[in-house]
Amino acid sequence: MAMKNWTAGTQCVAKKQHCKPKAGEIAYHKGDILTVIGPGTRNAEYRARHNATGEEGLVSGSKLREREALRIDPKLSLMPWFHGKISGQQAVGKLKPVEDGLFLVRESVRHPGDFVLCLCFSQKVFHYRVIFKDNKLSIDNKQFFYNLIDMIEFYSRNQGALATLLLKPKKKEGTKSAETKLLKSGWLLDLSKLTLGETIGEGEFGAVFEGEYAGQRVAVKNIKCDVTAQAFLEETSVMTNLHHKNLVRLLGVILHNGLHIVTELMTKGNLVNFLRTRGRFAISVTQLLRFSLDVCEGMEHLESKKLLHRDLAGRNILVSEDTVAKVSDFGLAKVSSTATDNSKLPVKWTAPEALKNKKFSAQSDVWSYGVLLWEIFSYGRQPYPKIPVSEVWERVDQGYRMELPDECPPDVYSIMTSCWETEPKRRPSFHKLRERLEKELGKH
Structure with missing residues (x-):
């Protein structure tokens, strides 16, 4: 049997039940979902956390299969009965x-x-x-x-x-029930295990709540509008394919009062607010470089999967309890890939070619990443200060680039400006950016 090599964060489904655990092992039933934390002590063994009970312990790899990712299937419908x-x-x-x-x-x-x-x-x-x-x-x-x-x-x-x-x-010809598919692949969560708490944000699509699912603290995005919920189904299918320490993790969805998307809770909020409220006296340049690297690694993972973000900005980076930055809202962007409406595009973060001809690419994400670096090193300031939004695009098109933020290391500024090359091909890849940032972090 080929050795499975699952990295931390991989979600697995138990193939059979294991109700008499030896010391150090955990009990589970067939169909339970477990998250790999790391390798075990023996061959083909893993340390894992039980998603429902929160218990941690050893599990044999042969008793698990990787939780199936959802294929993005245009036939999947939350309303197969709608004709x-x-x-x-x-x-x-x-x-x-x-x-x-x-x-x-x-x-x-x-x-x-x-x-x-x-x-x-x-x-x-x-x-x-x-x-x-x-x-x-x-x-x-x-x-x-x-x-x-x-x-x-x-x-x-x-x-x-x-x-x-x-x-x-009575299903409409050519549609498949998303509910059945979510249930089969293990991404449909149990409503009775969810407790909703305070509202922690108001997205343009609906509220975001803090909550608890089976003993774990979670964030819950609730989407009430049918059409939007259907579009978010694509975001969810993108998220089921990704496991990385710098991407916000999806736990699953609940269909009730619209669609609930349940993710890990990032207790320290978004990166812009985190930097603004603490400021330069509380946060060192080393910490800023760590955040920059966190985001870069998350983006490198998306790049390796040929996925685009299209809305990379400080407001979409969340900070965890242990102060790790993670990229969020990365599937949503996929939904609006041909946004014909420029008013929806965040002008200050969007690459010129994307604003001009809707040319989104990994290189246009790199441009946005440069703006995000500027936000980080100016402790959460709004980019292009003093320039009205209506003029930003014109100024950038004429060659204007933002100045070096106060006390920003010159080498970091040169990384920023490399992201803002007019010619997309001349911008570095996220892989290259990560190498440059690691080198920079080594000096601090």
Whole structure:
């Protein structure tokens, strides 16, 4: 049998149960998820942490398989029962053979923008019009929902005003249920093990909460809008492929009240606030170099997987309890790859060729990394101080580059400016940047 070589952070699923652990080992059931912490004492053995109990101990590699990453599959849908704009007649045609509880949701042809729930019961098809009121959906003006996903989830458990429970979704041709796929690959978490705490942030897509999942402190991003949740499904599939100490780790997702994405909790918040609130008297240049290297290593890992970030900036770098910087929101950028709308692009961080012709590449991420280095060495200042956003692009296009931040080592400044070469090919790779930063750190 080939020796498995799992690095720390790799998530594994138990292939069989192990309920009589010897000293130093941990107990687990088939299907439990464990995270590798490091190599064990013997061959083919690992130290691991049980994701649900938090227990740590030794595990035999032969009893585990690596948790399967989700393939990015455009057919994966959080709403496989949604058929888009079809008439009542067409819906009846699709709900065959008729059985109690078979259902689909469609957009009304007569009233575009309105949804209709079509449900079979005792050989008939009932059409329930979904009323849209105060930004919420309802069928009977008694039960209100933020989105269709919640409505379907509710009526699968409660009959309410319907003729019968929703028992069997009629899938739209060519879609697969994301829920089934998440469950099978071990990324669907158990709602009953999640406790939500305070809100720690308000993203443009919904709130971010602090919480606890099976005894571990976590951050939970909740996305209520159906369409956005579907787009975030791609972010999630990107995240299931990545394990690295400088990338924020995904624990899994929960489908309830929209989509919840559960990640490790980064207690010290984002890097910009971390630097601003402490300032140059509390944070040494060595620490700044460590942060720079952390981010660079995370980005080198993305680069090696041929993934782009597209929104690399200090606000998207989070700091852990033990003061390690990690890159977050790295799949999301993938979703908006052809953002045709420049107003959405963070002008001060975006490379000229990306602003001009939408040419995103590992080299445009390197440009943003240069701006991020400037943010780090100026202790969280807003880049291009004193220049209005509307003029930044023009000035940069004419060759303007930001000056050296106070007390920034000249060699670090030359790393920054190398990231801002106009010609993308002339910028260093993240691999090269890491070597230069390690050399720099060696001097401090």
